Amino acid sequence: MRADLEKTEAERLLREARAARGESLWFDAWRRLRNNRAAFLSLAFLAVVALGSLLAPLFPLPSPAHLDLQDEPKPPVLPWTNLGDHDWDEALYRREHWELSFFDSALVDLRATLFGTWQTGAWLGTDSKGRDLLSRIVWGSRISIQVAVAATLCSLLLGVTYGALAGYVGGRLDNLMMRIVDVLYSVPFIFVVIFLITLLNEYRTTLRDEYGIEYISVFYVVIGMIYWLTMARVVRGQVLSLKNAEFIEAARVLGASTPRILFVHLVPNVLSIVIVYLTLTIPAVMLFEAFLSFLGLGVEPPKVSWGLLAVDGTEAVNPVRTFWWLVAWPAVAMGSTLLALNILGDGLRDALDPKLRGQER
Amino acid sequence: MSTPLLAVERLEKHFRTGRADLSGRKRGLLRAVDGVSFTLERGESLGLVGESGCGKSTTARTIIGLQKATAGSVRFDGVELTSLSRRGWQPYRRRMQMIFQDPYASLDPRQTVGSILTEPLTIHRVGKPRDRRLRALSLLDAVGLDPRHLFRYPHEFSGGQRQRIGIARALALEPELLLCDEPVSALDVSIQAQIVNLLKELQERFGLAYLFISHDLSIVRHLCPRVAVMYLGRIVESGPRASLYADPGHPYTQALLSAVPVPDPAREAERRRQVLGGDVPHPSAPPPGCAFHPRCPRLALEPPGAGATACRSEPPPLAERGADRRWSCHLV
Numbered sequence: 217m218r219a220d221l222e223k224t225e226a227e228r229l230l231r232e233a234r235a236a237r238g239e240s241l242w243f244d245a246w247r248r249l250r251n252n253r254a255a256f257l258s259l260a261f262l263a264v265v266a267l268g269s270l271l272a273p274l275f276p277l278p279s280p281a282h283l284d285l286q287d288e289p290k291p292p293v294l295p296w297t298n299l300g301d302h303d304w305d306e307a308l309y310r311r312e313h314w315e316l317s318f319f320d321s322a323l324v325d326l327r328a329t330l331f332g333t334w335q336t337g338a339w340l341g342t343d344s345k346g347r348d349l350l351s352r353i354v355w356g357s358r359i360s361i362q363v364a365v366a367a368t369l370c371s372l373l374l375g376v377t378y379g380a381l382a383g384y385v386g387g388r389l390d391n392l393m394m395r396i397v398d399v400l401y402s403v404p405f406i407f408v409v410i411f412l413i414t415l416l417n418e419y420r421t422t423l424r425d426e427y428g429i430e431y432i433s434v435f436y437v438v439i440g441m442i443y444w445l446t447m448a449r450v451v452r453g454q455v456l457s458l459k460n461a462e463f464i465e466a467a468r469v470l471g472a473s474t475p476r477i478l479f480v481h482l483v484p485n486v487l488s489i490v491i492v493y494l495t496l497t498i499p500a501v502m503l504f505e506a507f508l509s510f511l512g513l514g515v516e517p518p519k520v521s522w523g524l525l526a527v528d529g530t531e532a533v534n535p536v537r538t539f540w541w542l543v544a545w546p547a548v549a550m551g552s553t554l555l556a557l558n559i560l561g562d563g564l565r566d567a568l569d570p571k572l573r574g575q576e577r
Numbered sequence: 578m579s580t581p582l583l584a585v586e587r588l589e590k591h592f593r594t595g596r597a598d599l600s601g602r603k604r605g606l607l608r609a610v611d612g613v614s615f616t617l618e619r620g621e622s623l624g625l626v627g628e629s630g631c632g633k634s635t636t637a638r639t640i641i642g643l644q645k646a647t648a649g650s651v652r653f654d655g656v657e658l659t660s661l662s663r664r665g666w667q668p669y670r671r672r673m674q675m676i677f678q679d680p681y682a683s684l685d686p687r688q689t690v691g692s693i694l695t696e697p698l699t700i701h702r703v704g705k706p707r708d709r710r711l712r713a714l715s716l717l718d719a720v721g722l723d724p725r726h727l728f729r730y731p732h733e734f735s736g737g738q739r740q741r742i743g744i745a746r747a748l749a750l751e752p753e754l755l756l757c758d759e760p761v762s763a764l765d766v767s768i769q770a771q772i773v774n775l776l777k778e779l780q781e782r783f784g785l786a787y788l789f790i791s792h793d794l795s796i797v798r799h800l801c802p803r804v805a806v807m808y809l810g811r812i813v814e815s816g817p818r819a820s821l822y823a824d825p826g827h828p829y830t831q832a833l834l835s836a837v838p839v840p841d842p843a844r845e846a847e848r849r850r851q852v853l854g855g856d857v858p859h860p861s862a863p864p865p866g867c868a869f870h871p872r873c874p875r876l877a878l879e880p881p882g883a884g885a886t887a888c889r890s891e892p893p894p895l896a897e898r899g900a901d902r903r904w905s906c907h908l909v
């Protein structure tokens with residue numbers, strides 16, 4: 217301004233302005249989420265699940281892979297009747313385990329110092345090969361979460377890039393790109409994916425030995441491929457309506473460059489809706505992983521995921537004896553996680569964009 | 578005569594209409610702006626009035642380069658803007674800014690007022706970050722907001738306050754010309770006067786020139802010594818405020834003015850409201866001849882003859898009528 221404020225006066229105002237800092241929409245959303253008890257509890261629950269799966273090697277659990285061939289699965293015991301024993305063998309545990317990264321290895325060391333040879337009893341029972349179910353559920357959460365997060369990120373990358381490009385460029389390109397999405401929507405993807413994964417399954421060992429690609433990472437990408445369509449549509453719609461918003465035009469009139477408009481103005485405004493859809497895609501992907509495990513196309517034993525556990529459980533059920541714990545516990549683990557994710561997704565949607573409430577997702 | 582600050586000549590902006598599908602069929606042409614000319618001197622303000630859809634916003638947006646002109650020229654301080662590259666535009670962005678209609682849509686909801694006001698300075702690399710911040714403070718002060726609200730977010734302000742923020746952003750680069758596209762029409766009537774007075778005060782303080790777009794003739798009278806009236810993409814009348822309001826020449830202007838209450842009670846009692854018949858034609862299918870002819874009360878009173886025929890077949894030129902007045906009508 218040509219009539220500038222006094223320098224010292226300005227300094228004082230700046231200090232006072234800092235003290236009277238406003239609340240961003242993000243903060244506002246966070247407060248709304250915190251006030252939504254169900255969503256907030258879900259968030260807390262999911263944080264516990266995530267932390268638990270990350271720290272799996274630290275817990276004094278029996279080996280998830282140790283076979284103890286016997287006649288039949290042992291039922292759950294109440295913790296106070298069989299708290300645990302001192303039979304844990306660290307060397308065997310490490311040898312039998314399918315994978316222990318450097319980080320995991322350190323956690324096992326820590327476990328050995330903290331708990332010694334102590335391990336928990338079969339609180340949730342054992343499976344037909346004598347493996348501890350609680351341990352398998354904790355370890356299984358790792359792969360389930362990994363697959364869900366990685367596949368969702370694949371869908372995010374593809375969906376957001378595709379949708380943002382179509383929406384921002386607009387015109388004919390947008391038209392063409394969205395027709396492609398329409399066509400893909402009508403493809404019965406479940407069958408395509410089953411076909412693809414069956415094909416990949418054939419080359420599991422070839423892939424690993426010759427190309428050094430783990431089957432599981434291909435798995436992520438393939439699942440991610442089907443869940444990007446909705447994301448692309450949502451992002452495209454948002455970008456389309458935002459790119460002609462007056463605040464974007466104001467930035468253009470100020471001479472802002474295209475990257476500036478994209479990253480300073482568009483992305484932060486599209487982000488909230490992306491987060492919501494992300495939270496809602498994760499449970500869908502988890503369920504799909506379970507479904508593929510059911511078909512024998514999922515992770516490879518001895519590795520374990522929740523889907524695989526549920527499959528083991530249903531296979532053990534027979535008319536003479538129902539080994540209910542083999543089905544119930546994995547179902548509880550997976551069901552509560554899916555429920556929490558869905559509640560959190562709905563809560564996030566309400567918190568981040570109150571206008572969207574009650575709309576179709 | 579020195580070069581005017583802004584000289585717009587035979588500006589045209591046409592839109593292709595119809596579905597832009599892959600086959601590209603069924604295309605029409607919409608003449609949103611169809612040959613608009615005017616000039617604006619330094620420190621002057623020109624009011625641009627007209628009904629909704631007559632092309633006021635499109636004129637402003639084309640002048641400032643948000644849309645490419647179909648034809649015609651826009652010269653700013655003698656420099657042709659319509660052929661500039663993005664880079665070439667940059668210096669003129671500093672000299673010409675815009676105020677938008679909707680104070681709820683024109684501020685990025687995720688930015689603080691501070692970032693909104695420093696962004697123009699950042700883009701044009703004016704000063705150091707610290708100076709920019711201080712500058713934002715004095716901008717807030719200049720538009721009558723509390724500088725201590727620098728780190729607040731747009732949603733924490735009322736509509737009138739947001740519009741002040743929008744004005745402060747437009748002023749950040751010390752422009753010479755502000756295009757105001759209905760800056761008060763989205764606001765409460767009680768707030769409108771405050772914003773109009775602020776604009777007036779800022780004009781005197783910084784020597785700004787305004788292109789002030791509105792459909793409210795009383796606001797335009799208050800703010801703009803010169804007025805231009807648009808109808809279907811063209812200027813149909815222009816002139817100094819006093820004589821134009823007292824004695825409008827074009828029947829469309831007469832009809833518009835007849836709807837405005839006059840402050841003088843004696844004259845207000847005499848005022849006869851003239852209601853225009855018929856719908857506003859769509860700019861994609863303007864009537865032949867004078868675009869106003871299907872609704873024109875003057876033509877309705879005209880006996881058949883050469884004049885009436887001309888109205889229906891020949892677009893009237895925007896002719897000089899003396900004393901800086903112009904209007905386009907075959908029947909005087």
Ligand SMILES: Nc1ncnc2c1ncn2[C@@H]1O[C@H](COP(=O)(O)OP(=O)(O)OP(=O)(O)O)[C@@H](O)[C@H]1O
Pocket residue numbers: 592593607609627628629630631632633634635636792860
């Ligand atoms: N991007 C566009 N594509 C197609 N048609 C457009 C576009 N922008 C404006 N139009 C059309 O051009 C005409 C003039 O629009 P414009 O927004 O300039 O009117 P206006 O005088 O500002 O009206 P209002 O008072 O409603 O703001 C309208 O018929 C509008 O539908």
Ligand code: SF4
Pocket residue numbers: 827828829867868869870871873874875876888893905906907908
């Ligand atoms: S030219 Fe004819 S139709 Fe047009 S405004 Fe004049 S009298 Fe009316």
Ligand SMILES: [Mg+2]
Pocket residue numbers: 633634635758759
């Ligand atoms: Mg408009």
